[in-house]
Amino acid sequence: MFRTRLLMLCMGRVGNISSNVATKRVVLLAATSVLCIVGTACGFRPLYSEAGGANSKALASVSIAQINDRSGQKLRNFLLERMAPGTSSRKSLYTLKIKLRELKTSINIRKDQSATRANLLITADFILTPKLGNRGVFKGTVLSTNSYNVLDSGFATLSAEKDARNRALRSLAEEIRLRVGTALQNPSIFGKPDPSIRRRQ
Numbered sequence: 108m109f110r111t112r113l114l115m116l117c118m119g120r121v122g123n124i125s126s127n128v129a130t131k132r133v134v135l136l137a138a139t140s141v142l143c144i145v146g147t148a149c150g151f152r153p154l155y156s157e158a159g160g161a162n163s164k165a166l167a168s169v170s171i172a173q174i175n176d177r178s179g180q181k182l183r184n185f186l187l188e189r190m191a192p193g194t195s196s197r198k199s200l201y202t203l204k205i206k207l208r209e210l211k212t213s214i215n216i217r218k219d220q221s222a223t224r225a226n227l228l229i230t231a232d233f234i235l236t237p238k239l240g241n242r243g244v245f246k247g248t249v250l251s252t253n254s255y256n257v258l259d260s261g262f263a264t265l266s267a268e269k270d271a272r273n274r275a276l277r278s279l280a281e282e283i284r285l286r287v288g289t290a291l292q293n294p295s296i297f298g299k300p301d302p303s304i305r306r307r308q
Contacts, residue, residue: 165291166190166284169235170199178276179207182231185280190287203287205233211268213257227268228252229275233283235290235297243297245290249282251275 208230235245253275255267290296
């Protein structure tokens with residue numbers, strides 16, 4: 108008799124726990140639905156969302172012009188990986204031109220005036236130009252600073268500098284991709300046409 112009552116009591120508790128879990132799930136689901144509705148009403152569209160498969164197609168329509176120097180070639184490759192991965196043929200609607208500037212500064216100066224670390228600053232000036240229509244251009248500047256060790260071995264120092272440069276270029280590529288993606292989603296960002304830029308009709 109005691110065992111029967113104990114079993115019934117345990118089953119009742121389990122039932123209460125299951126009921127509480129189910130109630131919490133329903134509340135959580137309702138709250139999530141409300142947040143989604145509010146986010147949609149506000150016009151919020153994440154850049155990485157698949158509603159932005161449209162954004163991916165827009166990014167793939169950007170033709171990236173050749174960039175001078177070895178660093179420019181690397182930056183262009185990083186951009187191609189991020190903006191048009193696996194795309195061999197696409198209709199080009201925009202042209203993206205980029206100019207790079209690089210500055211190295213020594214830090215952590217010893218008493219003998221030698222440095223133990225250095226900063227590498229790379230700045231990218233970019234301009235996005237629509238190929239068709241009398242539309243404006245979208246300009247911007249992004250920069251990335253990375254530090255590296257200045258070692259006794261010249262080869263090791265060059266290797267550290269190369270690694271810092273690659274980190275900076277990857278960071279620039281990601282920032283440019285985000286800026287260009289935002290501009291393509293908001294055409295009002297484009298300014299007045301630049302008469303100094305020759306457009307291909």
